[in-house]
Amino acid sequence: MVHRKEYFEGIVSQIKGNFPRVRNAQIDVVLKKIKRYHFIGYKENDGYVIEVDTETIPHVGSKRAIVGCLAHELAHFQIDEGLTGLAHRQDTERYNSSEVYRRKEEKLADLEAILRGFGREIYSMRLLVEKNHWKNSSNYGLTLKEIRKLVYSNS
Numbered sequence: 001m002v003h004r005k006e007y008f009e010g011i012v013s014q015i016k017g018n019f020p021r022v023r024n025a026q027i028d029v030v031l032k033k034i035k036r037y038h039f040i041g042y043k044e045n046d047g048y049v050i051e052v053d054t055e056t057i058p059h060v061g062s063k064r065a066i067v068g069c070l071a072h073e074l075a076h077f078q079i080d081e082g083l084t085g086l087a088h089r090q091d092t093e094r095y096n097s098s099e100v101y102r103r104k105e106e107k108l109a110d111l112e113a114i115l116r117g118f119g120r121e122i123y124s125m126r127l128l129v130e131k132n133h134w135k136n137s138s139n140y141g142l143t144l145k146e147i148r149k150l151v152y153s154n155s
């Protein structure tokens with residue numbers, strides 16, 4: 001089963017209600033071949049774009065993991081929406097130039113998504129990343145152990 005653009009858009013519209021700052025924003029999903037990444041999210045005009053890598057993501061069998069990936073991107077938007085124009089540009093620059101900053105931002109996005117109700121989905125996303133040995137910022141988020149402590153500690 002290969003998922004199409006509408007599949008990802010459907011999930012985004014279902015889950016964006018959990019992210020109040022972007023709940024009413026236009027969020028476009030673009031399927032394309034992305035070198036080195038599986039998802040990229042960015043601001044464009046008054047809305048947002050999530051690029052989905054056609055080589056990998058449409059073939060993922062776990063819906064929960066895909067929801068986790070999309071919730072992670074929406075969490076970035078939710079966090080960044082609180083920044084003014086200048087702060088947003090500085091944040092993007094730091095993200096692109098500093099690996100330490102990138103690691104911090106990726107952990108924050110995972111945490112934000114967990115706090116917004118997507119703990120199990122973030123866990124599934126992390127399992128997917130580890131299972132497939134995805135590199136770069138894909139594996140910069142919270143570790144499986146950290147997510148387990150946050151999500152499953154009371155179960």
Ligand SMILES: [Zn+2]
Pocket residue numbers: 072073076105106109137
């Ligand atoms: Zn991220």
